[in-house]
Amino acid sequence: MAAAPLPSDEAARLTALRRLAILDTPYDPRFDRLVQLATRVFGTTGAMISLVDSDRLWFKAHSGIDLREIPREHGLCAWAILKDEVCVIEDASQDSRFADNPFVAGEGGLRFYAGAPLIGLGGQAVGTLAIFDGKARSFDAKAQAQLRDFAALVVDALELHRALVETEAAREEAMLASRSKGEFLAFMSHELRTPLNAVIGFAELLESEAYGPLGDSHYKDYAGLIGRAGKHLLEVITSILDLSRIEAGKMTLTLDRLKVVDEADAVISLLITQARQKELSLVMDASLHGLPVLQADRSAFRQVLLNLISNAIKFTPAEGRIVVRGAMDDHGALRISVSDDGPGIAPADLARLGEAFYQAGPHSQRRQGTGLGLAISHRLMALHGGKLVIESEVGCGTTATMIFPPAA
Structure with a gap:
């Protein structure tokens, strides 16, 4: 059995692999779905996301095998990272490099293998997306192109994981050191968007007709889940960027003459289905x-009102009631309020609403958000010269009121 030679950029390649912070991490359903999709699309025994470490192949996800890692000298993936193109081995038992490999030799051993290198942003191949089968088979140029598409999607998921790890580590350091978060958040938000947009794009590609068998199977739903999750993350990242722009003083408003009832109706129409699903x-x-x-920025107005209604929907129990009202106070200030008959907010939580990343409510519901919505809403109202006031009592519901100053 011949062991694969080391790539010429082995040191840089291992550095790139370590930077991903992915080795020896727990199973992740997002990566598991990718290998399940690959197995389904190509009709093979299995597939794996294989990361080539200094002395082992470690599998971030796999199907068709029950191993988490193998010695590097036994892995066909160690050969697949040597070139940029897809490595195709139609019958490993007939290849002198692999005929006596413990995973190939004997009846029932591996025969077909195709591995697309996972080439990161720095140009190094950190591993492969590989498919394999117990019988020999051919693999044409179209199939190889599809496997490269899958590999690109895996790379984007890996880069997204890396960016999230680095973002969290840097955020904690910034908060502990009391450093300004504005430039940090803006920089990291931009860095996250690149791989995330690619994840969304490839998920939409997988849902299209281009992949044949995928279109008429439940695995198409998995691609839809990837796309929806990616879009949700993109919304979170956009919120982080909005907050950083506001705190850096770079958010500018475009004031329009708004008819409040029309703007409120547009926001409610976006959320009415969500409310009905909870029987609200x-x-x-x-x-x-x-x-x-009202003289206000239309996008900012809708963003604040949508956040207030979304929060009311999230925390109001089934069969509850949410009402959007308007009024002019004695000083000419315009007030738009969102009231619910939910559980209310404890005084300790109420005092901290508006802090970035702070989340009130039951622990299970905190995980549904980021703690940025109200922070951004407070700041957008301040940019209008107004304010956001939240009044609540435990057991008696909550009222959040947007207060705009009197017209000049």
Whole structure:
């Protein structure tokens, strides 16, 4: 059995692999779904995401085998990282390099193998996305192109993992050192967007008709889940970027003459299905019709109102009621409020609402958000010269009110 030679860039390659911070991490369903999709699309015995370490192949995800790692000298993937193109071995038992390999030799051993190198942003191949079978088979150029597409999706997922790890580590360091978070958040948000947009794009590609058998199987749903999860993460990253722009003083408003009832109706229409799924009553009070035209940034207004209603939906139990109202106070300030009959907010939590990354409510519901929505909403209202006031009592519901200053 011949062991694969070391790549010419082995030192840099191992550095790139270590930087991913992925080795020896727990199983992750996002990567598991990718290998399941690859197995389904190519009709093979199995597939694996194999990372080539200095002395082993470590599998981040796999199907068709029950191993987490193998010695590097036994792995065909060690050969696949030597070139940029897909490594195809139609019958390993007939290849002198692998005929006596313990995973190939004998009846029932591996025969077919195809591995696409996982080439990171620095240009080094850190591992492979490989498919394999117990019988010999051919693998044409179209199939190789599809496998390269899958490998690109894996690379984007790996880079996203790396960026998230680095972001969290840097954020903790910044907070402990009381450093300014504005430039840090903006930089990391941009860095996260690149691989995330690629994840979304490839997920949409997988859902398309281009992959034939995938289109008429439940694995198409997995691709949809990848896409939806990616879009959700992109929304989170956009929120982080918005917060950093505001704190850095780089957020500018475009003031328009807004008819409040029309803007409120547009936001409610986006959330009415979500409310109905929880059997909630989401209504717009008649008081909104009598309000004067408001000078405000349309996008910012909708963002704040959408966040307030979304929070009310999240925390209000089934069959509850959420009402959006409007009023002018004695000083000419315009007030738009969102009231719910949910569980209310404890005084200790109420005092901290508006802090970045702080989340109130039950622990299980905190995981549904990022703790950025109200922080951004407070700051957007301040940019308008107004404020966001939240009033609540445990057991008596919550009212969040957008207060805009009197017209000049």
